[in-house]
Amino acid sequence: MARQTDDTTVVAGSGGVVLGEARTNHEGRKALLLVRGAEDTTELRDLARTMGITIVETVVQTGREDPRTYLGKGRLEDITDERRSTLPGHPWEGVDLAIIHTNATPRQLVGVNQTLGLEVWDRVRLLLALFTSHASSVEARTQVRIAQLQSDRTILRELAQQQTTGERAGFGGGGVTALQGVLNNLNRELTNLRRRQRKQANAQREHRRQRTRSGAKTVGFVGYTNAGKSSLFRCLSGKSVLVEDQLFSTLETTVGRMEKSPRILLADTIGFIDNIPNATLTAFKATIAEAIDADLTLILLDASDSPAEVVRKLKTTKREILERQAGGDEPLEGKRPAVVLTKIDKISEHQISAIEGLVREEGFSKPVALSSVSGKGITGLQSFIREQLFGAAVTVRIPAPTSQNVEASERVAADVYARGMVEDDVRSDNGEIVMQVWVAKACQAQLKARWGERIDIK
Ligand SMILES: Nc1nc2c(ncn2[C@@H]2O[C@H](COP(=O)(O)OP(=O)(O)OP(=O)(O)O)[C@@H](O)[C@H]2O)c(=O)[nH]1
Ligand SMILES: [Mg+2]
The missing domain is CATH 3.40.50.11060 (GTPase HflX, N-terminal domain)
Structure with a gap:
C-alpha cells in the first residue's frame, strides 16, 4: 500500500x-x-x-x-x-x-x-x-x-x-x-481491502483451528495501550517484540510459545484507547479476536496508574470483551478473563494490595501482580497460566514394562504428552518413567481408564 x-x-x-x-x-x-x-x-x-x-x-x-x-x-x-x-x-x-x-x-x-x-x-x-x-x-x-x-x-x-x-x-x-x-x-x-481482510481473518481462524487440533492452548493479552502487554509477552516467550514507551507500538497480533511450555501459545495484540468511534474500531476487530477468543484471556492493567484510572480501564476492557464475545461467532463457553497487574516495581506493596482489592470488587478473582522489568511475579503467572489451562500439576509414573509389553511404556507416555503438558520427564535405567504433568482432571480420568495398571497418577 x-x-x-x-x-x-x-x-x-x-x-x-x-x-x-x-x-x-x-x-x-x-x-x-x-x-x-x-x-x-x-x-x-x-x-x-x-x-x-x-x-x-x-x-x-x-x-x-x-x-x-x-x-x-x-x-x-x-x-x-x-x-x-x-x-x-x-x-x-x-x-x-x-x-x-x-x-x-x-x-x-x-x-x-x-x-x-x-x-x-x-x-x-x-x-x-x-x-x-x-x-x-x-x-x-x-x-x-x-x-x-x-x-x-x-x-x-x-x-x-x-x-x-x-x-x-x-x-x-x-x-x-x-x-x-x-x-x-x-x-x-x-x-x-475488505475482501483482503476477510481472507486474512479466515487464514487466521484456520491457523487457530490447527493449533487447537494439535492440542495447543492460547493465552491472549488484552488491555489499554502502554499497559505492558508486549513487555510481558517478551518476558514469557523470549521472543523479541517491539516495546516502547509510546502509545500503540503494537498494531497486529504476534503469537509465540511460552518458554518451557511449548503447548501454551501467547498472543500479544493492539491495545485499547477511550472514545474510538465504532466504525474505526471495527477495522481492528479481527486483530483483537485472536486475544479475546483465546482459551485464557488476561486483562493487563498498569498498576502504576491512579486507582480510579485502573478501575475505569478494567470496566471498559471487561465491557469490550463481553461485547465482543456476545457478538463473536465462537462463544467462550464461560471462560472468564483473569486480571494481571503490571509494573508493580513502580508502586509500594501497600498500593498493590489496595488495587488488588479494587479488582476483586469488580468481580474478578485475586489478580496476579508482576513486573516484567524486575521479573517479580513472572513464575507465579506461569504457574497460574498452566493451572488455568491444564489443571494442577500431577506426578505421572509409568512402571517399567514387563517382558510381555515392552513397547507399552512409550505408548502410554505418548498418550500423556497428547493430553497434558509435560514439564519433567525422567527415564530410569530399568525403563520406569516419571513425569511432572499439567493435565486437566477429565484427561487424567481418560488416561486411567485407558491404561489402568500401566499408569499411576498422583
Ligand atoms: N517499570 C516498568 N515498566 C514497564 C513494565 N512493563 C512495561 N513497562 C514499560 O511500559 C511501556 C509500555 O510497554 P509495552 O510492553 O510496549 O506496552 P504495550 O501494552 O505492548 O503497549 P502498546 O503496544 O503500545 O499498546 C514501555 O516503556 C515499557 O518499558 C514493568 O513491569 N515495569
Ligand atoms: Mg505492544
Missing part, C-alpha cells in the same frame, strides 16, 4: 482537509491544539508527542461547541490573523496543522479547515495518522487503511452535501461529478 495514486490522495478545496494516503511521517511538525472548555489534554498531547509533533499552543474557548466551526468563527479568524502577522522566531512559525481535541463531526473538520486554511485533524484522525505510521505488517496496514478510508468518506460526503445545497463551490473546479468520481474510487478500494 505504499502505492500513492492521484485518485486517493485528495486535497479538498483550498487549503485542504488532506484525505487518503497522505504522509506517514509527521516527525517535526508543529500544531495548534484547539480545545473547547476545560478538558484534560494529557492523552492527546502524549499521542502527538509519540508522533513527534510539537503542540506550540493550546487555544481554549469556553462554552459549547459550535456545530460548524467547533471554536466559533470569530475565534478561528483571530487565529488566522495572528498566523498571518507572525514574525520570524514566533512560536507559531511553521505551524501547518490544527488538531481538534475531541472527535469532531465532518462538518466541523471542513468548517475549521476552510477558516484556518490549515490541515485539520480531530482525535480520530490523529489516531489514524499514528496507526498509519506504526503499521508495519500487511494485516495492520490493511485495517488502518480501511479505517482511514471510512473516515475520509464521511468528509467527502459532507463536501458533496455542501455542494448540492450550494454552500460550497465546485470541488477542485470539477463540481459534483469530480467528487463522485473520488467517492467511487474510494468505495472500490474499500471493497478490495
